[in-house]
Amino acid sequence: MNLEKLYEIQGGLDAHIVKEQELQEEWLFEEKILALKVEIGELANETRCFKFWSKKAPSPREVQLEEYVDCLHFFLSLAMDLEMDPEALQVSQDYTRDTMIETFNDLYEYLAELTAISDVDTPATINRSDLQESLYVAFSCFVGLGEKHLGFTWKEIEQAYYAKNLENHKRQLNGY
DSSP: HHHHHHHHHHHHHOOOOOOOOTTTOOOOOOHHHHHHHHHHHHHHHHHTTTTTTOOOOOHHHHHHHHHHHHHHHHHHHHHOOOOOOOGGGOOOOOOOSSSSSHHHHHHHHHHHHHHHHTTTTTTTTHHHHHHHHHHHHHHHHEEEEEIIIOOHHHHHHHHHHHHHHHHHHHHTTOOO
C-alpha cells in the first residue's frame, strides 16, 4: 500500500475543495468524521450484510469497492488534518472481528470514540497523539474490513482510489 502517493493525491483534492468552496479558514474535522460515517453506512448498505429481512444479493463487487474508496478518501483527509505521517497509518495490528457485521459495528465505535475525544468540550488532557491513535485503530479496522471481509487487494483499492479521485476533481470543476 503506497500511502505516501495516496496522501499526495488526497492533499491535492482537499486543497481543490477548500479553494472551490472557499473554506480556507474552516476546521472541517467533525464534518469529515460525519461524512466518513455516512460513507461507511453506504458501504454496509451495498454489502447488505445486516439486511436479515431481505433475500436480495449484495451489490456487485465493483460497487462495494467504489464505496470502500469513498471511505478511504475521508480516512486520508482526517489523517492529514491530524498531521499524521503516512507511515503512522501502516497497519500492524488486526482490529477486525469474525464477522462483517461485528467489524462494521466496531468501526462505528472507533469513530464514535474519535468524535468524542475531538470534541472541544473534552478535557485538555486529550492531545493530538490521542486523536492520531484513535484514527489509527479505526483505519486498521477499516483496512481489515476491506481485506478480510470484502476480499479487496491493495492493488484494486489503489486503482479504484485513483479513478474515484479523478471523478471527484471533475465534480468540483463542474460545481458539484
